[in-house]
Amino acid sequence: MGEEVGARTFSREDRARYREKVRRCLDVFAEMLRESRFDVERPMTGLEIELNLVDDDSRPTMRNADVLAAVADPSFQTELGQFNVEINVAPRRLVGTGTAEFESHVRASLNAAEEKARTVDAHMVMIGILPTLEPGHLTAGALSANPRYALLNEQIFAARGEDLRIAISGVERLATTADTITPEAACTSTQFHLQVSPVDFAAYWNAAQAVAGIQVALGANSPLFFGRELWRETRVPLFQQATDTRSEEIKAQGVRPRVWFGERWINSVFDLFEENVRYFPALLPVCDPEDPAQTLAAGGVPRLAELRLHNGTIYRWNRPVYDVWKGRPHLRVENRVLPAGPTVVDTIANGAFYFGLVRALAESDRPLWSQMSFSAAEENFTSGARHGIDAQVYWPGLGYLPATELVLRRLLPLAHQGLDGWGVDPAERDRLLGIIEQRCLTGRNGASWQVATLHRLESADHLDRPEALREVVRHYVELMHSNQPVHEWPVP
Numbered sequence: 001m002g003e004e005v006g007a008r009t010f011s012r013e014d015r016a017r018y019r020e021k022v023r024r025c026l027d028v029f030a031e032m033l034r035e036s037r038f039d040v041e042r043p044m045t046g047l048e049i050e051l052n053l054v055d056d057d058s059r060p061t062m063r064n065a066d067v068l069a070a071v072a073d074p075s076f077q078t079e080l081g082q083f084n085v086e087i088n089v090a091p092r093r094l095v096g097t098g099t100a101e102f103e104s105h106v107r108a109s110l111n112a113a114e115e116k117a118r119t120v121d122a123h124m125v126m127i128g129i130l131p132t133l134e135p136g137h138l139t140a141g142a143l144s145a146n147p148r149y150a151l152l153n154e155q156i157f158a159a160r161g162e163d164l165r166i167a168i169s170g171v172e173r174l175a176t177t178a179d180t181i182t183p184e185a186a187c188t189s190t191q192f193h194l195q196v197s198p199v200d201f202a203a204y205w206n207a208a209q210a211v212a213g214i215q216v217a218l219g220a221n222s223p224l225f226f227g228r229e230l231w232r233e234t235r236v237p238l239f240q241q242a243t244d245t246r247s248e249e250i251k252a253q254g255v256r257p258r259v260w261f262g263e264r265w266i267n268s269v270f271d272l273f274e275e276n277v278r279y280f281p282a283l284l285p286v287c288d289p290e291d292p293a294q295t296l297a298a299g300g301v302p303r304l305a306e307l308r309l310h311n312g313t314i315y316r317w318n319r320p321v322y323d324v325w326k327g328r329p330h331l332r333v334e335n336r337v338l339p340a341g342p343t344v345v346d347t348i349a350n351g352a353f354y355f356g357l358v359r360a361l362a363e364s365d366r367p368l369w370s371q372m373s374f375s376a377a378e379e380n381f382t383s384g385a386r387h388g389i390d391a392q393v394y395w396p397g398l399g400y401l402p403a404t405e406l407v408l409r410r411l412l413p414l415a416h417q418g419l420d421g422w423g424v425d426p427a428e429r430d431r432l433l434g435i436i437e438q439r440c441l442t443g444r445n446g447a448s449w450q451v452a453t454l455h456r457l458e459s460a461d462h463l464d465r466p467e468a469l470r471e472v473v474r475h476y477v478e479l480m481h482s483n484q485p486v487h488e489w490p491v492p
Contacts, residue, residue, distance in 0.1 A: 081185025128222030128339025213380025221446030232388025
């Protein structure tokens, strides 16, 4: 969500001052783009994974402070809910065995963290939405202690003026209300970061948007919420609704939501930041002492703190990121469409597929987005979230077809090409994309495994729904530390 923010209240003067400051940041950012003041020499990739914490009975446990103290690893950080933590993986280049290094690092870190978490009676699980969550777990008392979360909660509900209404119609239906943003904490994701140059940013962002629906279809891992079977990636509609600052009347006026797919292909990274400033009022109008124009004029690198903080409260599924590292500014595409899990090797395979595919599409002589409407990309995203690996999607020249068929016929060869462009070791390329291929051939991903396991436990073992859900989670805790990708998991 950007920088740390302490507890405070905001006046009308604060909001006016912030609006002026964020617009000044936008002007400075535009000047930096014109002068090409960005690090583009050694593009890096990054990875973040949000995890759930459960007790020995597979129920959520509100122990993230205790777990973080026991783990004592700065890579692990707090998240919105007390039953969440996040691991931030050090950025790497993909060249050679970069993907294998990501995998070995994440696996070692998670295994060590799980061992230490057990000392405080907790276990970590990579699953998009924890199936054993109940309404009583998502109250104000479940928010993590960091004041920024309480402040964000306060500002969202001040903007709405009423409780949240969550309504999701899938295989089953759910309708509930919430008086805090804690339902957002139910949504745990994997975030891939890709550093790109300003001149290439639009092509990579457009490519990421074009394939978002395919990513979600293949990687869906959130079919269950509050004991109901909903969308295959229920995290998508839940996150959209849990962070919505709009009342019903404001929605009817066409005001854009803060969780946003977007509405057009872009020509520059500036388009995205400018839209953020033009369309969305500030949630956290905190001003930084720096004058970005003076810093830039003096030959320094401005932090653009207000622009970054504002950007962090607008939840695009592919979000632009401006950051400064070792005194040099850079740009990243933050790909936020995938849920966490199910395993480390599935996560790295998803990353390899994404990094390879977007590079091939971004460098294509005839851009995909010149052949495909933006609304078609958004339609694919919704279809992938609703139906998962069984989704039907649209692709130029092929029309509507199963997502798995599209991947096997067209997208895997492109991902191979893109990974070759990154210089990924051929054996690594084939190993990871082979996992994506087998997932398509078997029709098995995290969401389909959860649903198949739940139904078998209910029908064959005659377990009631709550007990069956606990068994699903117990198996996840065991299997996430194995070397088996999800398509190899047996239905117990």
